[in-house]
Amino acid sequence: MMVTKVEVILPCLNEEAALGWVLGRMPAGYRPIVVDNGSTDRSAEVARDLGAMVVHEPVRGFGAACHAGLLAASTELVCFMDADASLDPERLPLVAAPVLDGRSDLVLGRRVPRAAGAWPWHARLGNAVLAGILRRRTGAQLHDLGPMRVARRSALLELGLTDRRFGYPLEMVLRAAAAGWRISEVEVDYLARAGRSKVTGTLSGTLRAISDMRRVMAELR
Template sequence: MTIDVILPCLNEEAALGWVLGRMPDGYRPVVVDNGSTDRSARIARACGAKVVHEPRRGFGAACHAGLLASSAELVCFMDADASLDPIQLPRVSAAVLGGRADLVLGRRVPRTPGAWPAHARLGNAVLAGSLRRRTGAPLHDLGPMRAARRSALLGLGLTDRRFGYPLEMVLRAAASGWRIDEVRVDYLARKGRSKVTGTVRGTLRAVADMRRVMADHRRPSDCPE
């Protein structure tokens, strides 16, 4: 069975060779170039990846473009910056393949110094706690490595095209009665310059996007009378 791996990409030439070179057998990379000005697209093609160009900037825009361009029954998502090891993709997809879960997220465990700055870890912990209370899903991380079935994801009708996309996916999945789980994956120091978690400004922007999505998907019980 072939599984498509969607990799949103913005100027990741320093990392792509390592990431694509460690893709397991049966996992087909779909690199979504979100306006790179470096050699990312060229390197991706040279490594045998399918390259999709998404001119509209935004993490969610890139992820969704990859989802639309994929053709496999099961898809995975992961960052293209070498902070996650593709060799661990089978660990994330196993429960979906086995019919034990509908959506699985990789719970990041830092393995190298500086992999997960304190400000980014704190923001993630706060959002994950809110998500557990909201959905009942046993999640401790809004991990970017995840797996689900493509047709089911398309059926969720995801609309966010910024950093709220991963959170909206979980909220809509929970509202639809999906079985959601997480497994531990290694988290490494990224290669190249971070656009999000490596900077306080980037983290605050991501958190703001996710809070907006959380507010837009309030349960009836959350709303005032």
């Protein structure tokens, strides 16, 4: 019988087309928690049929879905990643390793594009600017506010994260740095996602995410 060592939180909004690939590549010992954030397709049914734990979060928002998954998790080590097939779950053990062996408290996957169109220019530019601000504010040598990340569940809960929109990943890094966490990066492949992104796929989505993150930075200044 496979023993679950790590749970993987996958915020999900209409990702029926991607879930088969994502869940099929989950490493041994990594249990997926798919947080359905109001999907109108068969995402929840597909995830359940493929053996994932499914959590329903009716409050719309990336942070709301992530935090619902964090509350539902039971393992000490938790991972976050997108459910859209832009990130390969087989890379999760590499991202988790520095936390497991005690070298880091929070590890982010630094995305390296491996397919044409995987990272639109407007999203890449916004991310580079944000990463520069984070380096100056926190001292952590980050080059990407990547959605694949690993930390200990109990420590994350102690941070008291409050944002429930696109500012959630940024708030996690800022609060972790303020708490003296060791933060590092591991390179991960960034692929062309299945379907159109709700954020980076459109300029308006990118601007909405930037707005949420600017609000979080102002609140935590």
